Amino acid sequence: MAEVDLHLHTTISDGRLTPKELIELLVERGICVAAITDHDITDGLEEAWETAQAYPHLTIIPGVELSTDIPGNEIHILGYYIDYLSTDLQSALADFRSSRVDRAKSMVKQLANLGMPVEWTHVLRLAGEGAIGRPHIARALMEMGYVTTLKEAFDLYLSRNGPAYVERGKQTPSDAVKLIVEANGVPVLAHPGQIIDLDDILVDLKKAGLEGMEVHYAEYDMALIQKLEATAKRHDLLPCGGTDYHANGSDGEPIPGDLGPPLAVAERLAYLASLKTPYTPYGTKR
Numbered sequence: 001m002a003e004v005d006l007h008l009h010t011t012i013s014d015g016r017l018t019p020k021e022l023i024e025l026l027v028e029r030g031i032c033v034a035a036i037t038d039h040d041i042t043d044g045l046e047e048a049w050e051t052a053q054a055y056p057h058l059t060i061i062p063g064v065e066l067s068t069d070i071p072g073n074e075i076h077i078l079g080y081y082i083d084y085l086s087t088d089l090q091s092a093l094a095d096f097r098s099s100r101v102d103r104a105k106s107m108v109k110q111l112a113n114l115g116m117p118v119e120w121t122h123v124l125r126l127a128g129e130g131a132i133g134r135p136h137i138a139r140a141l142m143e144m145g146y147v148t149t150l151k152e153a154f155d156l157y158l159s160r161n162g163p164a165y166v167e168r169g170k171q172t173p174s175d176a177v178k179l180i181v182e183a184n185g186v187p188v189l190a191h192p193g194q195i196i197d198l199d200d201i202l203v204d205l206k207k208a209g210l211e212g213m214e215v216h217y218a219e220y221d222m223a224l225i226q227k228l229e230a231t232a233k234r235h236d237l238l239p240c241g242g243t244d245y246h247a248n249g250s251d252g253e254p255i256p257g258d259l260g261p262p263l264a265v266a267e268r269l270a271y272l273a274s275l276k277t278p279y280t281p282y283g284t285k286r
Helices: 019-028 045-052 088-113 119-126 134-143 150-159 171-181 199-208 222-234 264-275
Strands: 004-008 033-036 059-070 073-080 186-189 214-216 237-241
Touching: 004 019, 004 059, 004 073, 004 237, 004 264, 019 045, 019 264, 045 059, 059 088, 059 171, 059 186, 059 237, 088 119, 088 134, 088 171, 119 134, 119 171, 134 199, 171 186, 171 199, 186 199, 186 237, 186 264, 199 222, 214 222, 237 264
Parallel strands: 004 033, 033 059, 186 214, 214 237
Antiparallel strands: 059 073, 073 186
């Protein structure tokens, strides 16, 4: 069982557990260090910290996950120990969420044109007060009976090459890294296993301030993990990781504790953050 999970989502974005429910699961699964990394939003942090105060052995890292685009691919950047109170950061995140809404509306229109009408109110209900994402549209498709699984929704319609896919407002990976650096956070490349020309991209992102990349990612087999570990070492990047848990309930979905980086990685991450603007585990500046 892993003690560290640095990639977790809640109902504040496209996860299906509230921050409180997620913290309770982490405790049940024996996690000692965890990062809440909702997409383009940090609104779940306060509830997570409030819940975690009952469990002094559990450290919750303030985080976020940003989506970016390069030609022919999408790259995600994680930010750890961010100053989530930064007005500049929150202004940028608000813009990203607005772009998400515009894209989601366009994808719903595309689906209607394909003969699969989905009510926009249905998508809004599934998203709740969180940041809207493609998984909410996928779940609406599933609940309407157009597909049987979330994976099928993405494979057939919502993936980058799918007929209902619509691009969102552009942001480059370097822009996302710089935004996290400006928020006194530690930027880390998410799920890099399928990225083409990874070495070249890492060179560019390191110039922007990248300090780590996911290696211990729960959906990767050991051969890929070892390959990524060598890549991280070659570029002097911290080998992070986690489950990318959404609580979708799909077959074989990794859950916290299944795989994660060693505790020493979390300690090194905290050290890197301490060189900037240190935070206590519950988000208050020291």
